[in-house]
Amino acid sequence: MNLDETAGPAVNGLPANVAIIMDGNGRWAQRRGLPRSAGHLAGVNRLREIVRTAAELGLESLTVFAFSTENWRRPDYEVEVLMRLFRRFVVREVDELDRMRARVRFIGQRDRLPADLRRTMAQMELRTAGNDGLLLQVAVSYGARAEMLDAVRRMAVEVAEGRLDPDKIDEATVSQNLWTAGVTDPDLVIRTSGEMRISNFLLWQSAYAEYAFVEECWPDFTPERFREVLESFAARERRFGAVSAAV
Numbered sequence: 001m002n003l004d005e006t007a008g009p010a011v012n013g014l015p016a017n018v019a020i021i022m023d024g025n026g027r028w029a030q031r032r033g034l035p036r037s038a039g040h041l042a043g044v045n046r047l048r049e050i051v052r053t054a055a056e057l058g059l060e061s062l063t064v065f066a067f068s069t070e071n072w073r074r075p076d077y078e079v080e081v082l083m084r085l086f087r088r089f090v091v092r093e094v095d096e097l098d099r100m101r102a103r104v105r106f107i108g109q110r111d112r113l114p115a116d117l118r119r120t121m122a123q124m125e126l127r128t129a130g131n132d133g134l135l136l137q138v139a140v141s142y143g144a145r146a147e148m149l150d151a152v153r154r155m156a157v158e159v160a161e162g163r164l165d166p167d168k169i170d171e172a173t174v175s176q177n178l179w180t181a182g183v184t185d186p187d188l189v190i191r192t193s194g195e196m197r198i199s200n201f202l203l204w205q206s207a208y209a210e211y212a213f214v215e216e217c218w219p220d221f222t223p224e225r226f227r228e229v230l231e232s233f234a235a236r237e238r239r240f241g242a243v244s245a246a247v
């Protein structure tokens with residue numbers, strides 16, 4: 001196995017590539033007697049801070065799960081609130097993200113999103129494409145199984161057209177056909193709100209990732225707590241299936 005593809009260089013012992021399942025906005029709001037939309041709004045504000053912290057710490061990439069393929073089953077009103085928040089995030093944050101030299105990329109089923117949101121997302125990607133700082137990947141209408149199905153279909157077409165030899169398909173071929181193509185796999189996946197599930201997030205990419213499940217709901221996940229979780233990762237020994245001396 002080529003470890004370069006699965007493990008990014010640690011920055012000061014911290015993981016270089018981090019992914020977050022931002023869970024618990026609804027519960028955070030309900031516990032305060034607020035509508036769920038207030039939780040999502042608090043979640044956006046938290047995201048802004050965590051992105052800034054990730055950039056300051058010199059992480060290579062941060063991938064956040066904003067909306068899953070399953071989230072379309074939520075009530076229309078909640079879906080509309082989330083779409084409005086995404087739109088606002090893109091419009092309001094583009095200058096700041098560009099200033100911090102972050103590169104933004106969206107992964108997921110774009111064709112299911114409203115056309116104006118798709119356009120704003122594309123503009124943000126274009127505007128930040130040349131930046132050399134943190135890569136922020138935002139997963140919207142994302143599901144790992146949908147992503148893998150898409151990759152399988154794409155490879156099948158290439159095979160059918162004679163452009164891909166089935167015997168030559170290896171792990172790198174699959175990685176290159178995923179929506180995350182070209183991005184280093186996560187070293188650490190964090191999930192907030194105490195739930196211990198993967199929920200169809202980066203299934204292929206997280207094969208060798210460490211996991212951290214934290215109790216705080218996403219709006220309570222402070223930059224200080226984020227640093228603590230990253231530091232606790234630094235203390236872990238990753239062996240990628242080998243024994244210590246071989247890594």
Ligand code: FPP
Pocket residue numbers: 022023024025026027028040043044047065066067068071085086089138218
């Ligand atoms: C999970 O909480 C969170 C979501 C489905 C949405 C995540 C979205 C944000 C943090 C908003 C901003 C994102 C961007 C990119 C602007 P939940 O609603 O599942 O909470 P619950 O499990 O307590 O009900």
